[in-house]
Amino acid sequence: MGRNLVCSIFLPYTINFHLDELENKGPENLPASYEASRNRRNSVLIDNALSHLAISQKDNSPGTPVLTPQPENTSDYFGTAAVRRGGNTGSGTGSGIKTPKTSNIGTKTPLPASGRSSPVYTQPRSRAASPPSFTQPDDRFGAPGIGAKKNLIRKRRDSLIKDVALFESARWTVERGINGNNGLFSAVGAAVRDKKITNQLWVGLLGMPTESLSKKTKDAISAALLVKHQSLAVYTSDSEFEGHYNHYCRKILWPSLHYQHNEIFSFFHEENNWDAYVSVNQAFADKIIETYRSGDTIWVNDYHLLLVPGMVRKKLPNAAIGLFVHVSFPSSEVFRCFARRNELLLGMLGANLIGFQTEEYKRHFLQSCSRVLYAEATFGRILLEDRYIDVYSHPVSADPESVQANLDSEETIETIEVLKKRYENLNVFVGCDKLDPIRGIREKLLAFEQFLYDNPSYQKNTILLQTSAFTDEARQYGVEVSDIVTRINSTFGDFSLDHLPVTFLSRDLSYAQYLAVLSIADGFIVTSLREGMSLTCHEFILTQQEKKSPLIVSEFIGCSAFFREGALIVNPWSTLEMSHAMRKALEMDDASKKKRYDLCINVIRNHTASTWAAEFENRLKKSWTSQQRHDLSHIPKFTLNFVGSRYASAKKRLMFLNFDGQAVSWEGRHEFMDYHYGYIINILTRLVNDPKNVIYICSCLDRDELDSLFVNLPGLGLIAENGCYVKPHTAGDDNLQGWIRLFKKDEMTWRDSMHDIIEYYAERNQGSSLIDHGYAMEFNYVKAENKENGMRNALELCSSVNETGNTCKAIPMEGHVLIEPKNISKATAANYTLNKILHNPEDLDLVLVAGNNRTDEGTFVWANRLPIFSFTVSMRLENTDAHSYTDGVPSFFNVLNSLCE
Structure with missing residues (x-):
């Protein structure tokens, strides 16, 4: 049985190095590099603290109150035991995942999409930032340029050697990763649990710098991951990863795919970091090619790896390759702004199947292929010269079983009780987002401010609890958000009653705390300006079995189509519309809440994470099988040996023949007929005179032209103008004389x-x-x-x-x-002929359809689905729905000539 190679930028696992154990051995047993490494880490921590303090002093104007006072630990705020973080103890190098009982890194504990508490691991520092600032103009992804001084290069090399020795001597363990696509990890894990997917093998990066690791250490880690965790680790240089992930993906692809194109970032980062993007994708492709075995399926995920399908296709032309894009896909007008738009699309088109979250994203991709690559894009398919690619949409979902198990945990239940007491007699709106301008936190706060202005009666009894961990990337955006929070709390807060309308938690939550916050909400607000799906909405619905509070969601998120009937859909750019939705959520009666909740929960139960993952795998296998049949190298040639015996044994045959495509062009329609007219008429005459045969010529030519071409063959049926008119083959039947129009005037x-x-x-x-x-x-x-x-x-x-x-x-x-x-074609005419004109169609035991242009493909599909044995023949050397082919029109008529003898 083939394996399922699931490729994601990060593996579900990472590595934790236990350097603290080296210190316990005593100074005399420490590697020479340990003290320097510890001093360097301490120095970095001090620098970061000073930098954060300086920025806080700079960005906050004098007298401006800060955000909601933050406890030293989130558990203090929630009133529960301290959040247990990583730093596991245990024995054995690479012995497996060591999971604290209440930590969110447990094997069975899914990581939420946002607001999660991240464990702290000891890992190598990135080598990408090593060169001093004055070498940067000559840099390529962080490596010293030509102008760098030799002693700096030597120092960097010496430092690297010390780090290699340090981490080679430390014990390490495999841990649950803190980066990556948690929705994908959860979905595949659920499908494996439900036995809908078997024999999966993860392919990805470790989510940490690896340049400081020796080959020996990397080999040991790779072996442990493969044997115990069904994972293949991909290694790249730290500088390549920096250029790929932190620059090209985060500063070019991510914003533009979400309609936030930044001309300044594009100018400085797109071309400079394209090589890094290519290099990391090539590293994934090389690992897949090295590992691939016949029968494997390859499933590539998300925008970090768009080039991988094309790279793998070049080396493995017959592999089954799927690509699922988890983020939104913009309109062609936005996508064409990418400097490397052609390369990105061609890389994606290496797949057999491409999946998107919504029909909108799918349509945008088809338009982009059509307008950028000039590819033929039909409904759900991209047609290339030698193959085609299926395109479909199926949204990712949550795993109800896993969420419910965590809801029932002791920590979650305790936290829910604490929050219920804390917010007793208050209306609580909740938001859980990453601090990113695309998430629309600013717009959410402005709408809440408008809601408080518009509804004085809710000013003292309604709060917004927003969780968003601050990051260096969004520091300036965090300042903007902080100013709005301060303004709202200053305007509507009552410090004598300790009432602040906005509680902004800028620290991570554990998964139990995250679920507890969702559970006590009177309304959950997601106002992303663009987003692929937002599984936080699914998790909110799954936590609301008791309260059934409404979901307020932006119309620009993929799940808005998913929950269209049950959620309150809003335009995040309209503060007034969102304000009205907030009031509607609070004043909604119980019956309306239940109706909306039932619609949402039923959608999730019918489309779980497990079924989504299994569906993609099944679709990929079907697409690959179908496309293999269309490949001329995999379908038989139409020869006398291929068709002869079946033709001879048939008692009644029906044939639809079209040979005017390239041979009879619009510019010189009769060139082929003039040159081979006698030969063709001779063959058609013998076929028509055989009482077992019913022959129809299907053509794009008009009625008069067909009549003049075949005037001497009264028993020959004709289909003109690509199926608009049919002239029956039956002579002597007064009811079937002349041309029959198959379309209505309207x-x-x-x-x-x-x-x-x-x-x-x-x-x-x-x-x-x-x-x-x-x-x-x-x-x-x-x-x-x-x-x-x-x-x-x-x-x-x-x-x-x-x-x-x-x-x-x-x-x-x-x-x-x-x-x-649209509703008229050669296929509809053929079907009309079979069911309305042909006498005793039940006696038919052979159908032959042959054609040589794009308009014949529908007739091939029609014939292939008939319960009667059918031959479908393509006379053009391109991918086709026909089940056999010939080398052009002359070859086909040569076979017909042999059949007549």
């Missing part, structure tokens, strides 16, 4: 508006033209002076037509785009 109402649109594009492309075929319209750019511009306009036309949901569809073909009725 299905052609699109023609007038489409005429203007195509004319608009044609006028702006010198040499291109609009051609009216009656049943269809064509934008033709074969003779355009600027072919690239013509192709771009053609694909924009396709996107605009196919996305509007009109009664017409656009089919891109070589040199032109065909616009025709």
Whole structure:
């Protein structure tokens, strides 16, 4: 059985080095590097403290009150026992996860999406920041430049040697990681628990600097992770990781994917750190390629690794590769701002299946591929020259079983009781977010301020409890948030009653405390300006079985579509709208609360984290199997040996043949027919004269042209204008004489508006033209002076037509785009022929469909689904839904000629 290689930027595990044990051995047994390392760590702590103090003094104006007074430990605030942090003791190097009973790093304890209490581990410092400041202009990802002094390089090398010796002599243990995609970890873990996924193997970084580790230490860690934790560790240099994660991912990809494009950051960071992004992705690809075995599936996750699918595809062309993008995906107008937009999209298109959180993100990706790469994007599929990629949406969810287990824990229950007493007789709104401008904390506070202004009766009995741990990255944003909190508390607070409307906790919470805060909320507010899903909303719903308080959620979050019927959906940019939602949440009657809650909880129970992970794996396997069948290297060639015996034994045969695609082009429709006319007519005559055969020619040509071409074959059935008209094969049946129209007049109402649109594009492309075929319209750019511009306009036309949901569809073909009725095709005409014209269709035991352009693919799909044995044949050397192929039209007719003999 193949393995499931689940790739994420960080593994669910990391390493903790027990350097404190070295000190207990006595000074005489310490490595020479230990004292220097300890002094350096102490120095860093002092520098950080001084830096934080200086910034606090600088950013807070004189007389401005600080944030909510913070206890030394969050447990003091919650009135429970101290939060137990990492620093495990135990025996054995790499012996496994050592879990304190109440710590959130336990094996079975999921990490919340935000507001979590992070354990403290002893790990190497990053080597990326080693060079002094004056070497930075000549840097590449933190390495000393050409202008760096030799003694500085020597000092850095000597320091590295000391660190290697230090960590090589220390005992280490594998711990639950504090970085990474916790929603993914929880989902895969739940699917493994439920036996929906088996034989999974994690691939990722350790979430810590590794350049200071010796090869011996890395090998030992890798072995322990593989054997005991089913994980493959990927190693990169600290400088490459710095450029990849902290610069390209966090300062370029993350903001722009969430519509917060920063021109200054893009100018300085995008090109400079692109090489680092490529290097880290290549390290993942190399590890996957090295590990891959036939039958494995590869599941790549999120925006950190968008290049990995393409890199792996180059080396493993037949591998099953999936990519799921957990964050939002912007519109094509935003995505095209990336300097490396082509490389990012091509990397993603190395996958067989690409998943997104919502239909909106999926649509944006399809548009980006169409408008940036000029790729043909249909509903849920990207068509390339040699293959296609399935694209779908299925939102991530939470794991109810795991959340419930933690809700029932003693620590959570105790904390809930403490909070209930603390906030007795108060309305409590809760928010739990990372301190990031994208999370919309500022907008939430402004809306709460508006709510208090608009509703004086709630000023003394309503609070907002917001948890957001401060980070260096969002320091300036934290100052802005602090000013708003101060203003609200100064305006509406009552210090004599110890009442502050906003309680802002800027420290981490344990998972038990986090769940307890959600449980006591009278309303949970999530106002992200953009976000992929926000699993905090799911966790809130799962904690509200008793109170059933409302969820207020931004319309720009993926879960707004998930909970659309049950949540209060708001525009975070409208303080007035959010203020009204807050009041509505507090004044909602119990019946309305229960109705909304039931809608939300049922959605979660029907779409759990476990089913999401299992669904992705199943979809990936199906997509890969289907695409293997479409690959010409995996489908048989249509030959006499392939079809002969089945053809000979059939008692009644039905054939639909189209050979006018590239052979009979719009510019010279009769070139092929003029040259091979006698040969083709001879073959068709013999086929038609066989009483076992019913033959139909399917064509894009109009009725008059087909009549003139096949005037001497009265027993030949004809399908004209890509399925708009059918001329029955049956001669002598008065009810089936002449051409039958298969469309209604109201299905052609699109023609007038489409005429203007195509004319608009044609006028702006010198040499291109609009051609009216009656049943269809064509934008033709074969003779355009600027072919690239013509192709771009053609694909924009396709996107605009196919996305509007009109009664017409656009089919891109070589040199032109065909616009025709949506509900009429060669497939619908073939189906009409089978069910309405053919006598005794139940006697049919063979169907053959052959074609050589894009319009035939629907007929292939139709025939493949028939309960009758079918041959589907593609005459073009591209990926196809046909189950066999030939090397062009002449080869196909050569086989037909052999069948007639």
